[in-house]
Amino acid sequence: MSSRTSEGSVEVASVRDLPSVPRFAPFMTLYEREMKRFMKVIFQTIVSPLITATLYLLIFGVSLGGTIRLPSGDSYLAFLIPGLVMMSVLNNAFQNSSSSIVSGKFSGDLEDLRVVPLGKHQILWAMSIGGLTRGLIVGLITYVVGQIFYFALEGAVLPIAHPLWLGFFLVVGGLSFSKLGVPIAFWSRSFDQVSAVGAFILLPLIYLGGVFFSLENLHPFWKAISQFNPVLYFINGVRYGVLGTSDVDIGLSAGVSLAALILFHLVALRSLVTGNYQRW
Amino acid sequence: MLNDTPIRISSLVKDYGSLRAVSDVSFHLERGEIFGLLGPNGAGKTSIISTLVTLEAPTSGTVEIFGVDVTKNPKVTKSLTGFVPQELIHHGYFDVREILEFHSGYFGRRRNGDRIDYLLDRLSLAEHAHKKVKQLSGGMKRRLLIAKALVHEPKLLLLDEPTAGVDIELRSSLWKFVAELKGEGMSILLTTHYIQEAEELCDRVGILQGGQLKTIGRTRELIKGLTTREVALTLKPGASTIEHRCLIKVRDLPEGQGREMILRIPAQREVGELLSELNMDIAMIKDISVREGNLEDALRRVLEGV
Numbered sequence: 001m002s003s004r005t006s007e008g009s010v011e012v013a014s015v016r017d018l019p020s021v022p023r024f025a026p027f028m029t030l031y032e033r034e035m036k037r038f039m040k041v042i043f044q045t046i047v048s049p050l051i052t053a054t055l056y057l058l059i060f061g062v063s064l065g066g067t068i069r070l071p072s073g074d075s076y077l078a079f080l081i082p083g084l085v086m087m088s089v090l091n092n093a094f095q096n097s098s099s100s101i102v103s104g105k106f107s108g109d110l111e112d113l114r115v116v117p118l119g120k121h122q123i124l125w126a127m128s129i130g131g132l133t134r135g136l137i138v139g140l141i142t143y144v145v146g147q148i149f150y151f152a153l154e155g156a157v158l159p160i161a162h163p164l165w166l167g168f169f170l171v172v173g174g175l176s177f178s179k180l181g182v183p184i185a186f187w188s189r190s191f192d193q194v195s196a197v198g199a200f201i202l203l204p205l206i207y208l209g210g211v212f213f214s215l216e217n218l219h220p221f222w223k224a225i226s227q228f229n230p231v232l233y234f235i236n237g238v239r240y241g242v243l244g245t246s247d248v249d250i251g252l253s254a255g256v257s258l259a260a261l262i263l264f265h266l267v268a269l270r271s272l273v274t275g276n277y278q279r280w
Numbered sequence: 281m282l283n284d285t286p287i288r289i290s291s292l293v294k295d296y297g298s299l300r301a302v303s304d305v306s307f308h309l310e311r312g313e314i315f316g317l318l319g320p321n322g323a324g325k326t327s328i329i330s331t332l333v334t335l336e337a338p339t340s341g342t343v344e345i346f347g348v349d350v351t352k353n354p355k356v357t358k359s360l361t362g363f364v365p366q367e368l369i370h371h372g373y374f375d376v377r378e379i380l381e382f383h384s385g386y387f388g389r390r391r392n393g394d395r396i397d398y399l400l401d402r403l404s405l406a407e408h409a410h411k412k413v414k415q416l417s418g419g420m421k422r423r424l425l426i427a428k429a430l431v432h433e434p435k436l437l438l439l440d441e442p443t444a445g446v447d448i449e450l451r452s453s454l455w456k457f458v459a460e461l462k463g464e465g466m467s468i469l470l471t472t473h474y475i476q477e478a479e480e481l482c483d484r485v486g487i488l489q490g491g492q493l494k495t496i497g498r499t500r501e502l503i504k505g506l507t508t509r510e511v512a513l514t515l516k517p518g519a520s521t522i523e524h525r526c527l528i529k530v531r532d533l534p535e536g537q538g539r540e541m542i543l544r545i546p547a548q549r550e551v552g553e554l555l556s557e558l559n560m561d562i563a564m565i566k567d568i569s570v571r572e573g574n575l576e577d578a579l580r581r582v583l584e585g586v
């Protein structure tokens with residue numbers, strides 16, 4: 001930042017003298033864009049996950065699990081609902097950020113983010129809060145549908161044991177997975193690579209993370225393996241929030257979840273610097 | 281504080297792997313001028329613009345916008361700059377107005393409806409405001425890119441082939457608009473392969489080839505310095521031609537209409553001077569025509585190295 005005066009001497013300007021660049025409005029704009037984007041394709045983003053969740057509740061919760069009782073005496077549906085809610089949150093949070101970036105690469109407007117005064121922190125937070133928002137909306141819908149099923153079967157509403165813990169795990173899980181979508185989309189070279197990561201890595205992790213079954217029922221070998229699945233801690237955290245009990249110690253769940261959030265955040269920031277914004 | 285030099289590029293080098301796309305280029309833009317960066321495909325024009333908007337990092341050298349280094353304070357330089365990329369883009373989900381609203385918001389201007397309306401109107405996009413980008417024609421997409429670049433009222437405008445694919449009428453109205461922006465005090469760097477339009481519009485031009493800046497200067501002066509005038513003298517039948525060092529061609533006109541002498545003189549030289557040197561019988565001359573050199577000739581001369 002040196003400016004040459006007419007005499008040829010050099011005056012050095014300090015950063016404080018530079019015009020200030022707004023920070024909040026650009027961030028809010030990107031967040032709003034993320035929200036509007038998924039509202040435009042509401043069938044894919046909200047209706048179809050809703051149908052999936054309803055089917056799961058119907059098949060596993062009502063038909064197959066109708067006769068199973070938990071040790072606490074509660075129905076299998078009570079076990080399934082928090083798992084399904086968290087599955088919706090994680091899946092949709094991941095989908096939102098990753099498909100936003102991938103479609104931006106496809107249409108070419110991802111490069112816009114490079115030529116406007118948005119920093120990597122603003123981009124990352126706008127995308128992760130956008131993903132979290134969609135995750136929470138679908139999670140809430142799943143929860144409401146689950147409650148309707150529960151009420152029909154049990155004649156009562158499933159109470160929430162620890163609302164604060166529930167909120168904590170939903171937010172940390174949703175943020176983690178929307179942040180995880182960022183590097184995966186940035187480092188992908190095609191649509192197929194992103195969906196492959198979703199189908200062959202994330203979906204198995206989510207299914208094996210104890211959405212449908214308790215860790216206690218697993219063979220000790222698989223049980224030991226599952227300890228390394230971060231999704232297990234998210235799901236058990238949410239289950240603790242709703243039921244007040246879970247397979248995993250709540251402190252451990254909270255610790256692992258926070259660690260995952262920080263790790264995914266750092267990896268995502270890195271990908272925003274090194275990633276490829278160019279059009280496919 | 282910002283200084284008064286919209287762009288200052290010093291010893292810029294840009295490599296893509298082992299390919300040197302820009303090789304030790306230095307130049308600056310004066311405030312309020314239109315500067316044309318000309319050169320053949322692959323000369324490095326887009327590469328230079330990409331470093332200005334931080335799409336590419338310089339391999340070495342410095343790039344400053346109003347005295348601010350683009351690698352050190354990119355948010356400041358980006359907020360001062362409007363950029364029209366060479367490649368068309370699509371924006372899957374949104375319509376024209378939404379795209380402009382978002383783009384404006386990224387620069388911190390969230391309620392910018394008046395400016396957006398003005399640009400839609402000026403760029404003949406108002407009736408397409410509710411269309412998705414994929415419903416627009418190529419020329420309309422190009423104009424949308426220009427509207428995006430102007431939505432935050434930048435002080436510096438970078439136009440990478442803004443008229444590619446735009447029809448003649450709209451092209452001239454676009455250039456008129458660009459001249460108007462200059463009148464409002466905007467500094468403009470553009471690239472184009474329409475050399476005649478560059479000649480009319482640009483105060484100065486730089487000619488790039490193989491990543492090197494071959495020539496830079498005021499458009500008029502470059503043309504003067506690099507081109508010649510061709511004087512064609514049509515002689516009446518029966519007149520004899522005269523030897524002269526400027527004579528490059530003599531040809532017989534069809535059907536016994538006489539002969540034509542073509543002479544090439546430096547751009548500064550006057551025709552009257554030539555005629556008195558030739559010392560011909562004026563009665564023998566049927567017609568005189570002069571073809572002035574233009575920017576295209578100058579460009580060709582620089583690129584061919586003759």
Ligand SMILES: Nc1ncnc2c1ncn2[C@@H]1O[C@H](COP(=O)(O)OP(=O)(O)OP(=O)(O)O)[C@@H](O)[C@H]1O
Pocket residue numbers: 296299301319320321322323324325326327328366
């Ligand atoms: N991202 C890239 N990776 C590798 N090489 C590149 C890249 N971008 C440009 N090049 C190469 O750099 C050189 C300069 O390209 P550039 O796009 O700057 O040319 P240009 O002057 O804009 O040409 P045109 O008139 O065709 O737009 C070319 O040889 C091109 O192949």
Ligand SMILES: [Mg+2]
Pocket residue numbers: 325326327366440
């Ligand atoms: Mg180019």
